[in-house]
Amino acid sequence: MLSFLSNVWDFVWMFFTIFVFFAxxxxxxxxxxxxxxxxELSGLAKAIWLLFLIFVPFLTALVYLIARGRGMAERASSQMQAQKAATDDYIRSVSGGAAGEIAQAKALLDAGTITAQEFDALKAKSLG
Structure with missing residues (x-):
């Protein structure tokens, strides 16, 4: 019984260690x-941070997160907003906006694929 419990706790410890390593x-x-x-950070300052991350990793990471954590969040947020804006601009350029949707619906109406009521519904949905 004792060896089984030892094996279970070894297993739990292994998973905890792997979790901490990936974190x-x-x-x-x-x-x-x-x-x-x-x-805003100079190249020399970046190099110094990297050297400290290599030679004193845990302490440097802790100091970095404490000292520059707020800036990290702001930079990540601004990058996410820039990526979202770029994605939205790309989607707008590809879709053609409301005019493009109405033109596609008109082509479907002219082809006889949809009825006039469905066209009006699609047009109202595109405009509003």
Whole structure:
């Protein structure tokens, strides 16, 4: 019975260790990504942060998260907003907007695929 419990706790410890390792890797990659994303930080400061991350990783990561955590969140948020705006602009350019949708609906009406009532419904949906 004792060896079984020992094996179970070894198994639990292994999973905990793997979880902590992956959490550490995610934090490390997030910090490195943030370092290169920050345009206000000089190249020398980035190099110093990276050297400290290599030689004193846990302490440096903790200090970085405490000292620059708010800036990390702001930079990540601004990048996400920029990506969303770029995606929205791309979708608008490809779809043609409301005029494009109405033109497609008109083509379907002319082809006899939809009725006049369905065309009016699609047109109202596109406009409003």
């Amino acid at each position: 550490w890797l995610m934090a490390l990659f997030t910090i490195i990504t943030d370092l290169f994303r920050d345009r």
